[in-house]
Amino acid sequence: MSYGAIDALRSVTLTARPGAITAILGANGAGKTTLLRTISGLVKPRAGSIRFSGEELLGRAVEDIARHGVAHVPEGRGVIAELTVEENLRLATLWCMGHRERQGAIEATFELFPRLSRFRRRHASTLSGGERQMLVIGRALISRPKLLLLDEPSLGLAPLVTAQLMALLRDHTQGTDMTVVLVEQNARSALSVSQRAVVLNLGEVVVSDEAATIAADSGLRHHYLGF
Amino acid sequence: MGLFVNITLDGIANGMIFAALALALVLIFRATRIVNFAQGALGMMTTFIASSLLDRGVGYWWAFLAVLAVGFVMGAMVERLLIRPLQGKSELNPVIVTIGLLVVLEGLAGTIYGNSSRGFPAAYSQSGLTVGHTKIAFSHFDVFILVSVLVLMTATLVLFRATSLGLRMRASAFAGEISRLLGVRVGLLLTLGWALAGVAGSLAGLLVAPTSSFGPYYMDLVLVYAFTAAVIGGLESPVGALIGGLITGLSISYVGGYLGSGLQPLGALVLLMVALMARPEGIFARPPARRVTTVPTSPRPALGRAQWILRLRLPTQPLVRHVVLALGGAAILYLITSSLSPYNDFEVGEIALYVIALAGLSLLTGVNGQISLGHGAFMAVGAYAAALLMTHTHLNFLVELLASIGAAGLLGLVIGIPATRLKGPYLAGMTLLLALALPPIADKWSTTFGGDQGLTTTVPTAPGTINPEEWLAWIQIIGALIVLVLLANLLRSRFGRSFRAVRDDEIAASLSGIHVARTKVIAFVISAACAGLAGAFLGLSTGVVNTGEFPLTLSIQLLAAMVLGGTGTLMGMWWGAVLLVYLPQWSTSLSGDFNLGSGASAYLATIIFGVVLIVVMIAAPTGIQGGLRWGWGRLSALGPRPRLGPPSVPERPGEALHLSRTAEK
Numbered sequence: 001m002s003y004g005a006i007d008a009l010r011s012v013t014l015t016a017r018p019g020a021i022t023a024i025l026g027a028n029g030a031g032k033t034t035l036l037r038t039i040s041g042l043v044k045p046r047a048g049s050i051r052f053s054g055e056e057l058l059g060r061a062v063e064d065i066a067r068h069g070v071a072h073v074p075e076g077r078g079v080i081a082e083l084t085v086e087e088n089l090r091l092a093t094l095w096c097m098g099h100r101e102r103q104g105a106i107e108a109t110f111e112l113f114p115r116l117s118r119f120r121r122r123h124a125s126t127l128s129g130g131e132r133q134m135l136v137i138g139r140a141l142i143s144r145p146k147l148l149l150l151d152e153p154s155l156g157l158a159p160l161v162t163a164q165l166m167a168l169l170r171d172h173t174q175g176t177d178m179t180v181v182l183v184e185q186n187a188r189s190a191l192s193v194s195q196r197a198v199v200l201n202l203g204e205v206v207v208s209d210e211a212a213t214i215a216a217d218s219g220l221r222h223h224y225l226g227f
Numbered sequence: 228m229g230l231f232v233n234i235t236l237d238g239i240a241n242g243m244i245f246a247a248l249a250l251a252l253v254l255i256f257r258a259t260r261i262v263n264f265a266q267g268a269l270g271m272m273t274t275f276i277a278s279s280l281l282d283r284g285v286g287y288w289w290a291f292l293a294v295l296a297v298g299f300v301m302g303a304m305v306e307r308l309l310i311r312p313l314q315g316k317s318e319l320n321p322v323i324v325t326i327g328l329l330v331v332l333e334g335l336a337g338t339i340y341g342n343s344s345r346g347f348p349a350a351y352s353q354s355g356l357t358v359g360h361t362k363i364a365f366s367h368f369d370v371f372i373l374v375s376v377l378v379l380m381t382a383t384l385v386l387f388r389a390t391s392l393g394l395r396m397r398a399s400a401f402a403g404e405i406s407r408l409l410g411v412r413v414g415l416l417l418t419l420g421w422a423l424a425g426v427a428g429s430l431a432g433l434l435v436a437p438t439s440s441f442g443p444y445y446m447d448l449v450l451v452y453a454f455t456a457a458v459i460g461g462l463e464s465p466v467g468a469l470i471g472g473l474i475t476g477l478s479i480s481y482v483g484g485y486l487g488s489g490l491q492p493l494g495a496l497v498l499l500m501v502a503l504m505a506r507p508e509g510i511f512a513r514p515p516a517r518r519v520t521t522v523p524t525s526p527r528p529a530l531g532r533a534q535w536i537l538r539l540r541l542p543t544q545p546l547v548r549h550v551v552l553a554l555g556g557a558a559i560l561y562l563i564t565s566s567l568s569p570y571n572d573f574e575v576g577e578i579a580l581y582v583i584a585l586a587g588l589s590l591l592t593g594v595n596g597q598i599s600l601g602h603g604a605f606m607a608v609g610a611y612a613a614a615l616l617m618t619h620t621h622l623n624f625l626v627e628l629l630a631s632i633g634a635a636g637l638l639g640l641v642i643g644i645p646a647t648r649l650k651g652p653y654l655a656g657m658t659l660l661l662a663l664a665l666p667p668i669a670d671k672w673s674t675t676f677g678g679d680q681g682l683t684t685t686v687p688t689a690p691g692t693i694n695p696e697e698w699l700a701w702i703q704i705i706g707a708l709i710v711l712v713l714l715a716n717l718l719r720s721r722f723g724r725s726f727r728a729v730r731d732d733e734i735a736a737s738l739s740g741i742h743v744a745r746t747k748v749i750a751f752v753i754s755a756a757c758a759g760l761a762g763a764f765l766g767l768s769t770g771v772v773n774t775g776e777f778p779l780t781l782s783i784q785l786l787a788a789m790v791l792g793g794t795g796t797l798m799g800m801w802w803g804a805v806l807l808v809y810l811p812q813w814s815t816s817l818s819g820d821f822n823l824g825s826g827a828s829a830y831l832a833t834i835i836f837g838v839v840l841i842v843v844m845i846a847a848p849t850g851i852q853g854g855l856r857w858g859w860g861r862l863s864a865l866g867p868r869p870r871l872g873p874p875s876v877p878e879r880p881g882e883a884l885h886l887s888r889t890a891e892k
Contacts, residue, residue, distance in 0.1 A: 040408060066410035074408065082401040083394070091398050094391050095410040139409070 012205055014198050018146075021173055021180040023190040023211060025225055026200035032183040033075055035200070036149045039181075040072035041065045052147060067095055071145035075152050077132045081125035085116055085135060088124055092139045109138040112168075130161040137165065141172065148180045154189060162186070166193040187225040191215045199224050233364035234484035235477065240369040241452075242476020243376040244434045248453035249460065249468035250383060251427035256462045258400040258420035261310065261321040262652035264600075264659065265328035267450030269305070269425060270432025271443065272332050273298045275340050277433060278347055278441075287350060291433060295426050302425020306418045312845045318651040319598050320844050323790060326600060326655075327840030330783055334834035336443040342829070344440035353437065372434050376469075379427060383465045396420060447779060448492060451663055452479060454656040455499045474498075489671040492664035499657055500645045545719040552715075553708045560704050569696035573768065574808050576700030579707035580764035581804035585789045586707075586714050586797050587757025592786075593795020594718060595750035596730030598651055601642075601658035602758045603782035604665040609635040609759025610766035610776070611669065614682035624687045628706075628763055635759020636752045643751025647744040662782040666774035681773025684766045703764050710757060711797055717753070718797070726750055780833060787836040790843050791850050799852025810835060 012035060016022040024032045037043045039050055041062040050057040057065050066072070071092075080088055089109055093102045110117035113134040119127060124135060133153055140148055150169075154162040170193045173180050184190035191197060197214045199206040201224060207214065214220060248266060255263045263269075273294045280290040309328060313320045351367035387393040398406040399413040400420070407413050431453070432446060439445045456475040460467025475498065482494035560579075564572050584606060591597050612634035616627045642661060646654050669676035676682065689698035717723055725746045728736040737743045766772040788807045793799030811832040818828035843850060849857070 042404065042408075062404075062407040063410050063412050066408055072408045074405065078402070078405045078408070080398055080402045080405055083398060087394055087398075090391070091394060091406070091411065092409045094395060143410070 012200065012203070014205060014208055016147075016179045016181050017196065018177045018179045019173060019175065020196060021169065021182055021194040023187075023194035023197040024181060024183045024200060025187045025190060025197055025214075026206075027224065027226075028185075029202070030200040031203040032200055033151055034203075036072060036074075036151050036181065036183055039065075039147075039149060040070055042072075069143075069146035070149065071140035071143060071147070072149040073136045073140050073151060073153065076155065077129075077136050079124040079127065079132045079135050079139075081123065083124060084121050085124055085127070086120040088135055089139055089142055092143050096143050105142050109142050112141075113138050129156050130158070133157060133161070133165060137169075144178075146178060148178060150180065150182045152183055152185060154184060154186045162189055166190075169193060187221075229361070230484065234480050236363060236365040236369070237484075238477035238480030239473065240365065240372050240476070241480060242456075242473035243372050244431055244472075245449065245453045245456045245475050246469045246472025247376045247379060247427050247434065248431035248449060249457035249472050250380065250465055251424040251431065252453060252457040253460070253462055253465060253468045254383070254420050254424040254427065256457070256652075258396065258417050259306075259310065259321075260318065260652075261325070262454065262457075262462075262656060263305075263421075263424065264322065264325040264450065264454075264655070265305070265332060266325075266424065266428045267432075267446030267453070268329045268332040268336075269298065269301055270428040270430075270435075270449075271446040272336060273301065273425075273429040274347065274432035274436045274441070275336055278340075278345070278436075281348065287348065291350070294433065295429050298425035298427075298429030299422045300425070302428070303418050303422040305425075306421035309841060309845070310421070311414075316848070319592070319596075319655075320848065322598060322652055322655045323786065324841050324844045326783055326786065327837040327844070329837070330780065330833050331837030331841070333443045334830040334837060337830040338834070340443070342442060344442035344445070347436035347441045349437035368437065375430065375434070379430060380465055380469055383423070383427075387465070448663060451492070451656065451660040452476075452495055455495050455502070455660065458499060458653065458656065459502045487671060489667035492660060492667060496657070496660045496664045499660060503649060503653060503657065504645050546716055549712045549715040553712045557704070557708055564697055564700050564704070569694050572694075572696040572700040576696070576703040576764075577768055577808045578801070578804040579700070579703040580761045580768065581785075581788065581807045582707045582800045583710045583764070584758045584761035584785055585792060585800035585803045585807075586711060587754035587761075588785055588789045589792070589795055589797060589800055590714055590718070590726070590757075591750055591754035592789065593793075594723065594730065595726040595747060597646060597747060597750060598655045598786075599658045599754070599782075600655050600786060601661035601782050602754075602785045603777045603779065604658075604661045605635045605638060605755040605758035606762030606765060606781070607665055607669075607774070607777035608638050609762030610772045611676060611682070611762075612759070613763035614684050614766050614772040615675075617684050618682050628760060631763035632756045632759045635762065636756035639752040639755025640748065642755070643748040646751055647747045658782075659779075662779050666777055669774045677773065679773060679775075681771040681776075682766075683771050684769075686767050699767060702767070706760060706764060710760065714753075714757075715797055722746075722749070780836075783840075784836050787840045791839050793850030793852025793854075793856075794848070796850070796852040799850055799855075802851040806839075 012031070014022070014024075024035060026032055034043065038045050039052075039057065041057065041060055041064075045058070048058065052068065052070065055068065057068065057070070060068075080091070083091065086106065089106050090102065093105055097105060110120065115131060116134055116138065119131070124132065127135060137150075137153065140150075153165055153169075157165070166189055169180065169182070172178070180194075182190055182194060191211050191214065194211045196209070197211040198208045199214065199220065206224060207220060248270065251266050251270075252262060255261055255266070276297055277290045277294040280293060281287065285293070305328065309324050310321055313324060349368040349371075351371050353366045353368045355362045355364050355366050356370075357363075385393075387397060395406070395411050396416050396419065398409075398411055399416040403413045403417075431449065435445065435449050439449075452475050453472070456471035457468055458471070459474055460469070460471030475495065478494055478498050479491050483491045486494075560575065564575055567575065584602060588599060588602050591599055609631035613627050613631040616622055616630055622630075642658065646657070649657065670678065673679075686695060686699050686702075689695050693701075718726070725736070725741045728739065728741055729743050729746045733743050736746075762777075765776065769776060784807060788803030789800065790803075791806060792801070792803030814831035814835055815828045818831045847854060
């Protein structure tokens with residue numbers, strides 16, 4: 001993957017398992033965000049292959065990839081501020097559900113995040129950072145994706161809120177066939193919820209292993225993760 | 228009292244039509260952040276199609292429906308073919324492309340259907356209704372206007388508020404990338420928005436045609452009134468378009484009824500300026516999020532070897548360097564003018580005067596990021612100022628020129644102050660209105676401004692045996708060279724850097740201590756002053772100054788020539804000026820060669836200008852000068868690089884618009 005003369009991703013090969021969270025870690029500029037944007041089709045790589053449950057995603061349109069069950073929560077939330085909370089949720093279900101099923105799914109999401117149900121007719125622009133994060137994660141889960149891509153969900157959130165979100169994410173992944181790829185700067189909290197982890201540096205994979213193993217490797221932690 | 232009631236009723240009927248076209252502008256602006264200045268011309272085109280259908284015996288209502296469908300298809304085609312390729316580029320590019328489309332459509336309509344205005348039938352009787360015993364100025368047809376526009380408005384509101392298609396359309400407009408990630412087919416919905424706007428525009432065209440002089444240009448004023456209405460309404464809301472339409476319709480009607488119809492465009496301009504000063508984001512809109520913009524500029528490729536040699540031979544001190552270049556240019560032009568016939572000298576002089584106007588426009592648009600579709604109006608002010616002084620006083624020639632510069636600069640100040648609060652499309656609309664509003668003033672006070680006859684100008688007597696054409700050419704050439712040297716120095720100075728900083732990021736510029744508003748006003752005044760001088764020179768070339776010299780097409784041709792020459796460059800303006808002077812001649816001889824008839828030849832130049840605008844914006848936004856710089860950089864990079872040369876930067880001419888902000892991080 002390259003932007004003009006600059007290669008953001010050189011050679012990245014990774015696989016993620018269903019029912020587990022795979023954390024992508026690394027410093028600024030390591031290529032984490034670019035990796036997610038490549039998977040969801042927002043940027044086109046020069047060469048390579050992205051296979052998801054046996055199908056090639058590369059070269060497909062962003063909306064087609066989304067309709068294949070890939071939900072991407074971009075960096076910096078991505079609520080549509082001009083729409084109401086409920087409209088944000090409804091939008092994500094339009095391609096995959098009938099009217100009745102949609103109402104059920106929206107109510108289920110409000111049960112998952114009771115805080116949001118108080119604001120359902122309010123514009124998303126009135127939400128706080130944490131509420132926005134709830135909304136985008138709820139919006140990503142509502143279409144029951146097979147692959148969930150999360151870009152820095154902890155950015156700008158209080159540690160307590162981050163911990164709640166991470167726990168919720170873990171509960172929602174275990175025992176399902178959903179694959180979660182979690183990009184994080186906050187390596188410590190990401191490693192605590194994920195099963196596998198990949199460390200990127202300057203667009204290349206440094207290590208790819210069980211999360212516990214990486215968390216235990218102090219040299220790796222010091223060198224690439226800064227804790 | 229009866230007059231007041233009738234004027235009010237007339238204003239309501241007109242206001243509903245403006246609301247329909249304003250709705251079209253709003254539909255597109257919501258979806259793509261673009262003001263489609265060709266919307267009126269599209270309505271004009273579809274109404275001409277309706278007219279031909281009616282001529283062939285098709286029933287009125289069949290023609291009506293067919294034309295709404297044609298409007299739908301044309302709207303979609305414009306989006307797919309012309310607007311889609313501009314995605315992710317500066318917000319000025321689509322403005323320029325839609326202006327190009329406007330003149331192409333008007334040229335085509337003029338070629339096919341002729342310039343003379345023709346009649347167009349109304350669906351219902353146009354004679355006034357009788358209330359009690361008095362006849363009022365509100366006809367069955369006006370009732371039809373009222374009902375059809377209200378139906379259109381209601382349908383749009385229901386679509387947006389109550390359907391999932393409308394939800395998708397709103398989401399695509401507000402947040403395209405996120406909507407795509409949620410599985411929404413954004414591209415299709417944007418096209419649909421343009422297509423619906425095409426329907427609304429066609430309806431407006433059909434409703435205006437019976438009550439106006441239906442011809443290629445009959446929608447020009449309707450478009451700027453609709454733009455005023457849309458801006459008053461906030462450009463985002465259909466309800467705002469309706470209320471804005473009524474406010475505009477009533478205001479125009481009162482101005483027309485009590486002050487004379489010639490002042491209607493000026494009334495709209497004042498209304499628009501007041502609305503923009505009071506609340507630039509419109510009365511019915513929420514304050515917009517900050518949107519960062521970039522502007523087309525010619526890339527400066529890394530210096531290659533040959534350029535280093537050139538650099539070394541020219542003085543490095545900017546002032547000296549520019550003066551040396553100007554003297555060199557003067558010598559070349561002297562050789563050219565002294566070897567040519569008087570008529571060709573006359574043309575060289577015209578090229579020089581257009582260079583002055585174009586250089587000012589290039590500074591304004593390319594360097595400072597403000598667009599002007601009304602530079603012809605500044606030229607008109609300069610021309611009239613000089614001509615008035617020549618007619619009534621016996622001042623020194625230079626004093627007369629300075630007065631024309633000052634008069635245009637003053638108007639530039641008046642327009643530039645509200646402009647400081649405006650972004651691309653708003654400013655484009657306001658200056659477009661300016662170009663339409665000024666000429667009728669001269670017609671209104673015809674005793675002062677000479678009416679159709681105009682005012683005559685006098686060139687100072689040539690010294691010695693120099694023939695008058697050569698002498699005039701020399702006055703204009705010297706003027707152009709002085710202006711170019713001054714502007715080149717200005718661009719290298721603190722002011723030039725401030726201009727660019729304000730263009731690239733107003734907030735960053737103001738945080739760096741630059742007074743943003745003052746900088747923008749200064750750029751506007753300088754640009755208008757240049758146009759004023761060019762206008763005075765144009766008056767000298769033509770011998771008379773009348774409003775026919777300054778139509779809207781002049782402003783648009785200036786923009787086209789500037790864009791073709793290379794937005795933001797000064798030297799590139801010579802290419803643009805050559806085009807301005809010679810294209811009309813070439814197209815006349817071209818249409819003679821192909822036996823296109825005299826009707827076509829009048830429009831061919833216009834069509835070519837429009838096509839040039841569209842093609843350059845889509846294919847080569849840096850224009851001729853940008854292409855030359857790129858080619859020169861390539862050429863000189865071929866040889867071995869100097870050891871201590873500057874680092875090489877990837878050169879991609881078409882990518883200049885991407886600069887930092889629109890690019891991926």
